[in-house]
Amino acid sequence: NSASPSDSGKPLAGVDFPRSDSDFWNSYIKYVPQEATGLGLELKTTNSENDVAKLTANVQALTSQGVKGVVMAPQDTAAIAPTLSQLKSKNIPVVTVDTRPDVGEVFMVVRADNRAYGTKACEFLGQKLGGAGKVAMLQGDLASINGRDRTEAFNECMKAKFPKIEVFGLATDWKGDVAANKLQTTIAAHPDLKGIYMQAGGVFLAPTLQVLKQKSMLVPPTDAKHVFIVSNDGIPQELKAIAAGEIDATVSQPADLYAKYALFYLKAAIEGKTFQPGATDHQSTIIQVRPGVLEDQLPAPLVTADGAFPGSVKAADPALWGNQIK
Amino acid sequence: MPAAAAESVSKRFGVTVALDQVSMQVVPGEIHALVGRNGAGKSTLVSLLTGLQAPDAGTVSFDGVPAPPVADRAGWRSRVACVYQKSTVIGELSVAENVFLNRQPRRRGLIGWKAMREQAQELLAAWGVQVEVSQPASALPVEQRQLVEIARALSYGSRFIILDEPTAQLDADAISGLFAKMAALKSQGVTFLFISHHLAEVYQICDTVTVLRDARHVLTAPVSDVSQAQLVAAMTGEATSLLAPPGNRARVERSGVPALKVVELDGLSLEIAAGEIVGLAGSGSSGKMTAAETIVGLRKAASGTVYVGQRKLRPGSVPDALSAGIGFVPQDRHREGLVAGLSVAENATMTVPEKLGRAGFLSAKRRDQLGTEAIEAFDIKASGPEQPVADLSGGNQQKVVMARAMANDPSVLVLLQPTAGVDVRAKETLLAAATQAAARGAGVLIVSDDLDDLRPADRVIVLYKGTIVDEMPRGWHDHTLIAAMEGVTA
């Protein structure tokens, strides 16, 4: 374990990307090197393609290259425990992005609350539908924790606050064609569908709109036949679709902030700094989840066309990361 | 007490009745011949007697003891050894391992490869098979593969051995070697059931003969009590004479453009006139098969050219040879002759898609019609043109290959071992087909180890180690031909 300093003398940071087949994570992948340059960090990156065994292997490869700290986004929050304890034994600090490990210590968790996404989507749809009607939820893969959090929060919120809304959960494995097929079938069985919650805009946006178009159900919000759609991610296409009145809202997952603050905290950890629970300088709060685990809960705003919905921002807001991509 | 007995066994395959209440007994210490036309049910009876299949009705016993259940392979192995008609050599395994499959010599529980190779080498040497036993069996030519099977079956030490057409792929030398071994074993009290379409062989070594016809038992008698004519009559169910002597064909004029002209093809030159039948003979490894396969384009020659009429063939191209008018029967019907899963009609017409329709389309009706014609012309025993060839008996499969060769009305017909595994009557049919093709003006080249196949030939060219050593006009004597084949010049 030769902890060789990097050639440039800058601290060497390892970043493992969780996957490269979704728009959201690819934006994250693009932000990471930009932010690293800004913070003066040397980078080694790997990609674990949504496979925790590969993540473990990648972390081993990173440590044999002498990284001083690791940023990762384990999509399986339980299986990462042995890797965390290995890193701890080598005194390599860890920042996790997007997910919070079930066991083990990390320096900081940087995430927006996936349960909050589900709840926000539920509240928006519940209000727009006036508390009654049928809603389809395009879920991801059951084995994905983020997807599961969104599903559970959405379902719980519906049950508690809008018991008269009927929810059809459609598992899609994060696949657009599966989503289109199941949505089509659901509409055939329930032509009076009034709302759709898409758990990933990058995957589901175009297929959903296309299915609705085919069924002549894609009408402006002013029309009584309008189907209300809430998406999730905040990619540029969603913002455009909101502006065009095709969908009604999305939850903007802060890809830029994920990259920025993950590296920020990692650098701080390498430099030996520490943090305390409480408000931060970037409209978020750090909470202590359990001893040894702090979590910076980044804001993930609901985005609507006009920003009129309580707590939402306008789709045209230039601060949204989806509006900053060139 | 019979060494082996079948008591009114029956077996059907779908609509085909392969065996219908057949009973037979094999007396200990005798060589018992089982004969019958292609599809009579001989091989089916073998599969019942060796436990590969269970009879639908009836029983099998050995030494008066009922046979073991089908699942008890070891039980069967201890009672009977067999050379099956269909090859049971496993191509990917080494020759040595094929010989000792499932009874490899072991030392401390592990297979002793060296010992096994030595034993196999030794065993095969006794059969004149001098090969590197560590090579995969698929590298051996078909005759040697057959010898491997025979050597293996005889080395089990069984008291009862079944040989299903062991001689179909062998040349004269190997056959006499086999007979010598059988005689020796017989004198030690070993019992044989021997199947062959060469009736001469039956008279040469067998004591008793059983005839099957159309899945039924017809007759069992001491060989000395039945004449060859009676035997043929029992097999065919009609009183007829033996093979018509092929002698009285008109002499062929060898003038004009020859039907086939081979010039210095890897050192071999020959010409066949239109209407002429030429035999090509040679003992093991004389190169006759290789030469014939090169002519038809299955192999590419290093040098030399082949002309069909005026047309020069593209080397190594079967399509070119076929379109020039060559029709041929390949040596190994299983490997190159047939697509087992396809129907009789489809196999028989595979070389002539242009006859079945225009613009690349094929008419199934036309195909089945041609298939039906082939079934009639070659007397193929099949339930219809749509039956998969895999379900036919070996001899009938060979007739399908012949039908395929004749499908394009060839101007040159090249036949490699054309009658291997074919019954007496079918042999007649096949050779008659060749003769008729010649009568229509085709040049015919017959390449065979079976001297009977060469009899219709106008002349026989003898090959020895790749070069022509002799040429004999019709009317040769067996011994002079064999002497020439062995390289002994008169």
Added chain:
Amino acid sequence: MKLARLRDLALIPAIIAIAVVGYLVNPVFLNSENLINVLQQQSEISLLVLAQALVLIAGRMDLSLESTFGLAPGVAAWLVLAPGITHGLGILPPGLAIPVTLAAGVVIGLINGLLIVRFQLNGFIVTLGMLIVLRGLLTGISDGKTFFNLPESMLYLGNAVWIGLPASIWLSLILFTAFIVIAGYTRFGRSLYAIGGNADAARAAGIRTDRVLWTVLILAGLLAALGGLLLTGRLASVAAAQGQGAIFTVFAAAVIGGVSLNGGKGTIFGAFTGILLLYLVQNVLTLGGVPAQWIGALNGAIILIALMLARVTSGRAQE
């Protein structure tokens, strides 16, 4: 032939059983709208099944089809879309999108042919390698993102309605019918069976086996590209993962439908019943509102049962 024809129908009882169960689960199942939906949903992937069936009959397999399904339209989108929000090069006019898609399929088929037929590499592993390479290329050119805002021409086929039915249904039915005829009644089609059954014998019968194999591999690439184009149109986008994992379904459909992995056996009609069955099952499960965590197990169980039904009705061992 008669036996083969009977075996062709082996899945019909299973399909009827599914239809009855489907109706009991939810009467909507038998609505024409729902049935049209099912036909449309399977139309794109059915072209992959068709392609795979042809390759399998000829005794080979082509795993790379699932990647062609995504890459072919992906390449077209990449070349056609203007750089900007949607990741693209914008070096070709939008009108070329369809030709480029199909050409990509052909090129992939050519590469497969080169490696398999010309260099005699193992087809399974070549196309497995190609599957990974092509999938990787799509991820690479798309940066892992979805291509949106596709030109109209790419959307047309996936969305058009011809005489009351979606165009993709028509295309799928027409192509299947055409290939039922081609496989059964043309020289090319029968040579596929001959090559798959016994390549040596086919060669000895004068069939130009190499040429036929090249043709079928290119054809397969082309069909996969067309299928991808249809899906792209229907979803109005090309996801970086388009087609991922589809090859499992494709093999399952072909094999359930009676096409042998050993070559030379099976029919195009059988393959069609195979994919239809799988999509009917999916549809019934969706309509039945089966809890998400049990869908997988049920789906697999139904496939196994259909298989056993087919075994019982055809009455012979499967290879």
Added chain:
Amino acid sequence: MKLARLRDLALIPAIIAIAVVGYLVNPVFLNSENLINVLQQQSEISLLVLAQALVLIAGRMDLSLESTFGLAPGVAAWLVLAPGITHGLGILPPGLAIPVTLAAGVVIGLINGLLIVRFQLNGFIVTLGMLIVLRGLLTGISDGKTFFNLPESMLYLGNAVWIGLPASIWLSLILFTAFIVIAGYTRFGRSLYAIGGNADAARAAGIRTDRVLWTVLILAGLLAALGGLLLTGRLASVAAAQGQGAIFTVFAAAVIGGVSLNGGKGTIFGAFTGILLLYLVQNVLTLGGVPAQWIGALNGAIILIALMLARVTSGRAQE
């Protein structure tokens, strides 16, 4: 035998090439620590490759192995873990976790055997169905969640270090060595080749083909369960997706390593070099810091190149 032995070594040049490239890319590659990491990372899946190689040699295939890899330890965890935070039934004492895992593998093998050998269903499609069913069962019992807080016994093998090397490396090496001997030097092993080469001939030679097939299918399930147990130990958890997609890698490794999909050909040692090569490639790509979106394409390209190298060095057409 000699030819076979040469073909066994076909991948060695490719492995050496990778080692050289790896060293040039990043000298860390040849560190013993890194190499041990690679060996450990491949140890669990190498047992799947071993299992698949045995099944392939006997002329069958078992796709369900990847699901057994996850389900077997999953079932054990489910039965052993107390209900509460972790989703479990808690009806068995923790000490039974390992026996239950292995038993689950055996039971799955038995079911495969029943369907394939006894009912003579098509092996590809049976095991494909089983793959889906078993994966679905794991999702079902786990509710799609990960099992953790596993009993010590389940963690031991995946984490123990014996004589300086992780136990899973030892187990993998020992099992491969054992099966190299079994496949090459026992009647059981040779009967696998005979059955894969020509099942009728093997039967005629007195081999109890059915019994051998049962044995190998059960053995494969057992090996897959053991592999799953090792991974479970290393990750201290069973994810609902454990093993998902692994079957591709497993087939690729076996076939690159020279095991034929048509049965009767290939060696256990070859299969080992196959999986080793794939993991070395992965490791080099990781160390090389290849951009995420191009890793897939490069990975596939390297597999194709390795294949061509193997083709050139062995000098014969592949099947």
